[in-house]
Amino acid sequence: MYKQITSPQNSYIKELVQLKEKSRLRKKTNTFLIEGFREIALAIRGDYQIKTILIASSVSNNKEIEKLLNNVNSTIEIIEISKDIYKKLAIRDSTEGVLAIAKSKNLSLSSIQLKSENPLILIAEAPEKPGNIGALLRTADAAGVDAVFIANPKTDIYNPNIIRSSVGCVFTTTIATGTTSEIISFLKENNIHIYSAALTASVAYQTINYKKASAIVVGTESTGLSNEWLQNSTQNILIPMRGAIDSMNVSVSAAIIIFEAVRQRNL
The missing domain is CATH 3.30.1330.30 (Ribosomal protein L30/S12)
Structure with a gap:
């Protein structure tokens, strides 16, 4: 009873x-x-x-x-x-x-243990909408990335709407949160290349070799990435647009780039 x-x-x-x-x-x-x-x-x-x-x-x-x-x-x-x-x-x-x-789990960078010597990491800077965060986590799960980092988070990961929109992927994905500076330091200390999605000083995303340790960084549609990412990027990348707009939903953009990286790694 x-x-x-x-x-x-x-x-x-x-x-x-x-x-x-x-x-x-x-x-x-x-x-x-x-x-x-x-x-x-x-x-x-x-x-x-x-x-x-x-x-x-x-x-x-x-x-x-x-x-x-x-x-x-x-x-x-x-x-x-x-x-x-x-x-x-x-x-x-x-x-x-x-x-x-x-x-709750400890989501600090210090708790992260990357199992792969050649990790593929998805990073989102300051995402605000729980639905977008959930979609990013679903993309990460589907692609089998090694970790998802949220830089300068605007909402906590255990928000019920993130759990719902991620359909539970929040629990099976390695996640860490931190400031942009902390995450950049972590990536450099671990010799992980930084590929920042941006419109300035960029090359087409598919021209990059993602077979080495790589972090793909995306920002919000409204403000993009902060200058700190652009200044510390190994290379800025973009998705060539064929229409009238210059940006897509952050989770869609991340999925396109992440799955190109996965495609290359499976060759």
Whole structure:
């Protein structure tokens, strides 16, 4: 028999609502909320520590719940919640009836251990939209890059909308955050070439040899990359445009360049 909470006014539930909405609380408590069977399974696969699982049986698939609970540590707290509570905590329109509270990981550069001697890294400077960050993480996962670095982050990685838009790739991708200066220092210390997507002093992206240790750096559509990246770049690169515009969505641009690097490495 699991512990049950039925009132949305319960003080613990109110804390979880704040955890969902407030980055400051996520950072203070080093915990965050995960929604959905697939995302929770990927968090477990990514060695995240699950503290609590909340189940709304009235909107959930009992077979999926049983499968999930069979794969988690028996010390994890299980709480049965009402449909009303679930609606307060969930952000999706399509409900699965399961949430988890997990412990955050250390995302500092000092925690990074690159397994490859010839890494391919995707770097995004100051991305603001959770949807773009999620899409970048999906691209990184699909391409099998060694790490994703977020320079000067504007939102925390455990924002529920990033988790949702990354479809859980946030848990299975090696991620680090830091300032632009810290990341550039890390790349230089590890002899990783820097290829910055920019319009100035650039060559076509496909003319670069990405077979050596490489970092592909993208900025926002509105402001591009800071001068610090352009000044420290091994080579600035661009995607030749054939239409009236001079930029694309950051995740699309990153995907084009990343998959060219992967193509070269598979030759």
